[in-house]
Amino acid sequence: MKKSxxxxxxxxxxxxxxxxxxxxxxxxxxxxxxxxYESRSFFDGKTNEEFVNNMIKGNxxxxxxxDEKKFINxxxxxxxxxxxxxxxxxxxxxxxxxxxxxxFEQGNEYxxxxxxxxxxxxxxxxxxxxxxxxKENEExxxxxxxxxxxxxxxxxxxxxxxxxxxxxxxxxIASIVTNGYYLDAHIAQKLQSLxxxxxxxxxxxxxxxxxxxxxxxxxEDTFFHILNNISKACEFIQITIRVNxxxxxxxxxDEIIEYLNKYNLNGKVNLYLAAVDxxxxxxxxxxxLGSYEFSEYESRFYEKHLQDGYSFVYLPGFNPSICGAVCKxxxxxxxxxxxxxxxxxxxxxxxxxxxxxxxVFNENKKKWDEYDYEFYEECSKCKFLPICMGGCPHHNVTxxxxxxxxxxxxxxxxxxxxAQHKKGE
Numbered sequence: 001m002k003k004s005x006x007x008x009x010x011x012x013x014x015x016x017x018x019x020x021x022x023x024x025x026x027x028x029x030x031x032x033x034x035x036x037y038e039s040r041s042f043f044d045g046k047t048n049e050e051f052v053n054n055m056i057k058g059n060x061x062x063x064x065x066x067d068e069k070k071f072i073n074x075x076x077x078x079x080x081x082x083x084x085x086x087x088x089x090x091x092x093x094x095x096x097x098x099x100x101x102x103x104f105e106q107g108n109e110y111x112x113x114x115x116x117x118x119x120x121x122x123x124x125x126x127x128x129x130x131x132x133x134x135k136e137n138e139e140x141x142x143x144x145x146x147x148x149x150x151x152x153x154x155x156x157x158x159x160x161x162x163x164x165x166x167x168x169x170x171x172x173i174a175s176i177v178t179n180g181y182y183l184d185a186h187i188a189q190k191l192q193s194l195x196x197x198x199x200x201x202x203x204x205x206x207x208x209x210x211x212x213x214x215x216x217x218x219x220e221d222t223f224f225h226i227l228n229n230i231s232k233a234c235e236f237i238q239i240t241i242r243v244n245x246x247x248x249x250x251x252x253x254d255e256i257i258e259y260l261n262k263y264n265l266n267g268k269v270n271l272y273l274a275a276v277d278x279x280x281x282x283x284x285x286x287x288x289l290g291s292y293e294f295s296e297y298e299s300r301f302y303e304k305h306l307q308d309g310y311s312f313v314y315l316p317g318f319n320p321s322i323c324g325a326v327c328k329x330x331x332x333x334x335x336x337x338x339x340x341x342x343x344x345x346x347x348x349x350x351x352x353x354x355x356x357x358x359x360v361f362n363e364n365k366k367k368w369d370e371y372d373y374e375f376y377e378e379c380s381k382c383k384f385l386p387i388c389m390g391g392c393p394h395h396n397v398t399x400x401x402x403x404x405x406x407x408x409x410x411x412x413x414x415x416x417x418x419a420q421h422k423k424g425e
Contacts, residue, residue: 001061005068006383009037012416018060019411021386022068024317025058026415072320072386076373079321081328083133085141088125089324089332089343090161092118092146092154098179099217109347110149113157117337117356122164124337124356128329129166139171146174146196147343149335152182155190162194173197179214180226188233198238201230205243206255213249223259231263239269241310246276246287250297257305266309273298275406295406299413306417315414316407322389326371341368344394367397376402384408
């Protein structure tokens with residue numbers, strides 16, 4: 001047996017932590033077991049057999065002949081070419097009631113699906129569903145993420161498409177990315193009836209900041225309107241709040257927790273932080289946080305609010321499929337029926353690979369299908385490769401920018417927080 005290359009071993013407050021990025025297993029070792037691990041004396045006949053078995057179970061110890069790199073390649077290839085399920089991102093409209101200054105979709109045409117496009121979309125989705133390689137006695141797996149624009153401006157189209165799907169013998173699940181302005185109790189109930197189980201809503205700080213960044217053309221309040229909606233909608237669907245942070249709002253992000261508590265949302269919604277990104281050169285990148293800066297901020301924020309009940313401390317696991325953009329049975333459909341692989345490119349016509357009537361294999365599709373996760377040589381030598389899988393393909397393909405995950409820099413702190421959280425349960 002040998003130690004896995006993908007073991008990460010580091011000192012934290014509670015002891016020495018051992019973390020394997022393929023299995024996702026975490027072990028906190030006391031001084032005795034730390035000495036054993038460091039000395040490689042696993043098989044001296046004196047080592048606790050249960051400890052050795054746990055090391056094997058967690059993938060910390062692997063057979064001498066086991067090639068982990070080949071394993072990662074094999075599993076990733078299988079995941080990316082999987083035909084047992086399909087997933088779609090559908091933008092029924094590119095219109096939006098907000099005018100967010102950092103929106104990457106600025107300049108796109110703000111169109112909505114016509115009746116013809118709606119029917120063609122239904123036919124396209126059903127053709128993909130019918131082609132799922134169904135295993136005997138197993139349901140097909142189908143998922144849709146409703147996107148935009150603001151998809152709730154076209155709730156009638158969401159309903160029509162959903163009701164037009166052939167979902168017999170299918171496990172169907174849907175989610176929606178929405179600004180939350182129209183996500184009241186009535187709409188949440190309707191979404192629930194249409195198979196939508198989760199909604200992501202963005203809040204960018206306390207009201208004085210949020211209302212400048214997530215704003216109506218009129219400049220009227222959106223912050224309290226959205227929180228009022230969330231407080232009612234969360235009774236019907238799971239709400240995840242995304243907080244976009246950069247150098248201009250990071251000092252005030254803590255105040256969001258205070259407002260969420262006032263609306264009694266602790267224990268009812270999830271929350272996570274995301275670094276603002278200059279995706280398509282639509283936003284001044286100078287306020288953006290680098291990966292290391294963001295990781296430090298993320299750790300401090302989560303530590304401060306560990307006991308507030310918003311379920312945001314986690315360790316990511318092996319991500320062999322990398323991203324929907326590089327997977328075979330995943331497609332993004334815009335309001336004109338044009339097809340894309342990456343939702344960061346939705347609505348940008350010269351990035352499409354045809355449309356729902358005439359799907360084509362062109363360079364826009366080829367670059368994703370043939371994507372190599374070892375885009376950078378240093379990624380192949382990185383212990384975080386199974387989690388990161390080379391980072392965001394869109395960054396790599398379109399910008400040549402390596403974007404390491406924050407966990408690479410703050411994993412020890414995150415594990416310590418998880419240990420604290422476990423003790424507090």
